[in-house]
Amino acid sequence: MSAHASFSARLLAWYDRHGRRDLPWQHARTPYRVWVAEIMLQQTQVAAVVPYFQRFLRRFPDLAALAAAPADDVLQAWAGLGYYARARNLQRAAQIAVAEHGGALPAELPALLELPGIGRSTAAAVLAQAHGQRHAILDGNVKRVLARYGAVDGWPGAPAVARALWSLSESLLPQERLADYTQAIMDLGATLCTARKPQCARCPVQDGCAAHRAGRTADFPAARPRRQRPLRQAQLLLVQDAAGRLLLERRPPAGIWGGLWCLPLAQADEDAAAFLRGAYGLHAQAGEALPTIAHAFTHFDLHLRPLRLHVREPAGLAEQAPARWIDLAADALPGLPAPVARLLQQLAGKAGAAPPQGMAPATTRPRRKAVSSPST
Ligand code: SF4
Structure with missing residues (x-):
């Protein structure tokens, strides 16, 4: 078994025993439900999203209901999740889907990417989980897992590093069970390969993990570089x-x-x-x-x-x-x-002279001191 096949096989076996399989958007795993969940999860943890998701779905059970709702109702149902542009985009996308795609979310990546608020990873997650299509994802959790697994140097926000991570994510995709695999790799990042203190001893892919082998899990992913001060x-x-x-x-x-x-x-x-x-x-x-x-x-x-x-x-x-x-x-x-x-x-x-008036004698080395920048 190649290293890449072994990654997905081990991950899926782990998912079958330890993965999260009772999340509300997994039953039923429709494109609409997965999409709403993915948008809610963009800045928010699963535990916080679950009650919002359930309320939202009771209020707007399908695309048509969301598209037709007063905008204030949508914002009200979103209240507390923050980042309200997500809610506005969600409704605009639903309206476009109703007007231009026969009342359903498109099932092709390029068309899905055209909708407001849907980026490459979100679109891939919807298509993989709702349609079983073979697309790689790269959300925050997955970036961390893959940066460590492949010991990918550099800050994932840098284009070259992001390209390397996308390419690794694609290369690790299994041929089947894409919906479960997508959930599994997200779960691995959320539960074991956490930002601090990853639990490598319990990790199903530790054998192939370059950062773990090198004892350098803390080095990946690299932090955003500090901006150089002019x-x-x-x-x-x-x-x-x-x-x-x-x-x-x-x-x-x-x-x-x-x-x-x-x-x-x-x-x-x-x-x-x-x-x-x-x-x-x-x-x-x-x-x-x-x-x-x-x-x-x-x-x-x-x-x-x-x-x-x-x-x-x-x-x-x-x-x-x-x-x-x-x-x-x-x-x-x-x-x-x-x-x-x-x-x-x-x-x-x-010079041995008396210090200039109004000054103490020089006894200490000058220190650097931050002062307010000038107005220009
Ligand atoms: S071995 Fe550790 S660092 Fe590597 S993927 Fe697993 S949990 Fe993350």
Whole structure:
């Protein structure tokens, strides 16, 4: 027996002894009943769905009743299940089935997929369970089972991983008993191959399970990757004039540290001396580069590369320039962004000078600290 045949055979044998065979939509397993159950089960566990399903079916026993009902009645019968778009789609699909498919759900995959709210796995589950057709499913439980069984790397939401899982799901399909097999693989995921602590010792397919064999069940399926936070970079200019004063500029109202006083910021790849000439008419000479400072905003990281620059000639600033010279030892400091304040504190400490007014002596390493992102 091939590994794949053995998967379905073992699963079906297990289902015959341990599977759930008394669910209300299994008796009778009509397309309408299976479809309503599949839609209800999309975001909700079996135990919670059962009473809703029974009430819903008493109220709307068939497609025609659902299609003809006032929309408010359908929503009322759905109340408590949440995700109300599912109920609206259910009724729209019933109306289309009545109007265009002779009052029944289509029994072919492409036509079923055309109906609102029916995706590939739901359509396959309806056709397999109600008509015994040979279609693979891939709901949340099945993704977990197959990711482990085949040790399929990657987050199942990624298209390439989903393709691999669909292909594995198709390759494992038996030739017969499709309705039971479909219920069986869903049951395996819901009862033994659970998200936490799968019960591999009781699992009928543990012999062929790659994750179990490798002792890596916790690694599959991979979690959704964290979105990479964007990284921005800038030069932080420590511009000193011949008198040792430091240049501060006021940040534009919008953007990073809007409205705060700060050391001048230049683009990461820009010629800093040219920037100072253009912005403030200063002729500066670049000096030492200091270690990069990493700073976290809410939605991005900022890497600041401090660069010393020296202005030799008398350095006046235009009246209207949004900048000023400050004497760290004598002038009161305005409010500065935290990483800039920490840098000045460190430099004052290294130089053995008294810390700038309003600052404690530097005793600790600067820490990364998240602050609100700027408005732009
Ligand atoms: S052996 Fe364990 S991990 Fe593998 S399918 Fe069975 S329960 Fe899931």
